[in-house]
Amino acid sequence: MVKTSEVAAVAEAIDVLDESLSQRFIALDPNGYFLIKVDRGAAELILEHYGNTIDAKGLAHDPETGEVLSCRGGSRSRSPSAVFRGRSAKEIGIQLTEGEGPHPLSRLDHALYLGRELQKAEHCLRSGVGYVQD
Template structure:
């Protein structure tokens, strides 16, 4: 693997500030559902759990089975994923999501881009043994 020089601190700070600002923008939820990304270090794999949801007329995500509003603080009853994807690399999982059997679990381009970024981060954490936290 080739290494590249790190960006100067001022450049890195500007990049971090831009990323923080962009994270505050409004995003429409993907009606196809959401994903939780985990690492299985014993198997040396990335684990991607897909959960279905329904988006109501206010743009809020609801449990597609119960209609319950999905909370961000983990206060909902435990749910089982509708599908679990596993792979050794971000690329392998990306191919499963986009080239696998239809219907595809991602219906929005911004969601696909987000997943790509997060899967790359998760892969790097798997490679270097650091903790992965999904953004």
């Protein structure tokens, strides 16, 4: 049996590693970005896709207004270009990547990020814990 102190040490080392990896440069997906939500009433995950354009500096802009998009939200409400709903991360992942396109992902690192976040959201849905997208 693994000691609690060993488990805590491994968890802390993983947290430190993940925090350092989060500081690296990330090229944005020119096909857009996603917001992930948990709908407890419907027992579903919701994945909303929003289009954007990327400028020479790597900043994302609203394709309609040209406004630079901020993680803190913009001056107006945007409507998603597509909405995916499912009961599990796998179900949404299949919708997002298989079958007839278009598929709104153009970067593998973005797909991996979405997979991690959808798994986290599914865990929150299953356990009743609140979900916050990273």
